[in-house]
Amino acid sequence: MNNSSSVKKYTGAKKRTYDQLINVAIEALEQGKDISITQLSDKCGISRATAYRYFPTKSDLISAVVEQSLGPIFLWTSDKDKVEDRVNDFLVFAFPQMLKHEGVLRAALRLSLQQWAIERSKITEQSQKLVRGNRKEILSKLLQPLKQQLPEEIYNNVLYSISIIYGSEIFMVLKDIWNLENQQVITLVQWIAKAIINQAKEDAQIELTDEIIKIV
Numbered sequence: 001m002n003n004s005s006s007v008k009k010y011t012g013a014k015k016r017t018y019d020q021l022i023n024v025a026i027e028a029l030e031q032g033k034d035i036s037i038t039q040l041s042d043k044c045g046i047s048r049a050t051a052y053r054y055f056p057t058k059s060d061l062i063s064a065v066v067e068q069s070l071g072p073i074f075l076w077t078s079d080k081d082k083v084e085d086r087v088n089d090f091l092v093f094a095f096p097q098m099l100k101h102e103g104v105l106r107a108a109l110r111l112s113l114q115q116w117a118i119e120r121s122k123i124t125e126q127s128q129k130l131v132r133g134n135r136k137e138i139l140s141k142l143l144q145p146l147k148q149q150l151p152e153e154i155y156n157n158v159l160y161s162i163s164i165i166y167g168s169e170i171f172m173v174l175k176d177i178w179n180l181e182n183q184q185v186i187t188l189v190q191w192i193a194k195a196i197i198n199q200a201k202e203d204a205q206i207e208l209t210d211e212i213i214k215i216v
Contacts, residue, residue: 008054018054020044025065030103034110037061059115062108066134069101073138083145087162087193090142095186098168105168135163146197150204161196165189 010018024043028035035043037058041051055061067074073094078086098105139162147155164170166189174180174188 017044017046017050021046021051021054021061022065022068025061026069026101026104029065029107030101032103032106034107058111062104062111065104066101066108069104070097070134073097074134078142081145083143083149084194084197086142086145087197088190091166091186091190091193094166095189096182099171099182099185102168102171106171109168109172135166139163139166146200150200151207154200154204154207158196158200162193165192 008018021040021044025035025040028040028043037051037055038048040055040061041048044051055064076090076093078089080086080089139159143155143159143162146158150158170185170189174185180188
């Protein structure tokens with residue numbers, strides 16, 4: 001599931017059919033329902049063969065609905081130089097959009113877990129795997145200023161850590177286990193991100209000091 005550039009472009013009647021399939025799928029997923037491509041075609045009143053031409057696999061369908069739902073996030077940019085401001089502004093912008101489409105994101109997570117289970121069991125041949133890679137590209141761009149400021153290992157630790165709190169997985173912990181409200185989730189995520197960046201800068205300073213001492 002890569003950037004929005006992977007979304008197929010349709011025009012005319014094909015675009016109307018594609019949009020109908022996407023919108024009906026989003027509506028079902030936002031209600032917490034699972035939906036197969038066969039069920040989707042029936043709901044839209046189109047042939048199953050047509051639906052499968054647009055979405056050959058469940059992974060293709062889920063990737064498309066996620067990219068449609070989170071489109072504004074992919075287009076987000078910042079003119080801030082300070083990385084703490086960039087990250088804070090991004091989280092304030094992105095999380096309401098993610099929470100608005102929580103059902104879609106949970107569906108992507110559910111499919112990923114199902115595919116993991118199938119792959120582990122080796123009972124059936126693995127179908128096309130859902131590649132959940134949007135956050136890698138988004139966060140790498142977001143944290144770019146830190147790449148010049150931190151040693152590579154520390155920068156990677158920041159990237160990996162922020163990726164844990166940016167995504168649907170955090171909903172399961174903070175909402176399902178701790179019963180936090182949406183705004184509480186956003187506030188806590190901002191706090192965690194700030195702590196991660198501050199710790200990284202402190203670690204980098206300690207590492208630099210140690211190197212200076214060794215030279216002296």
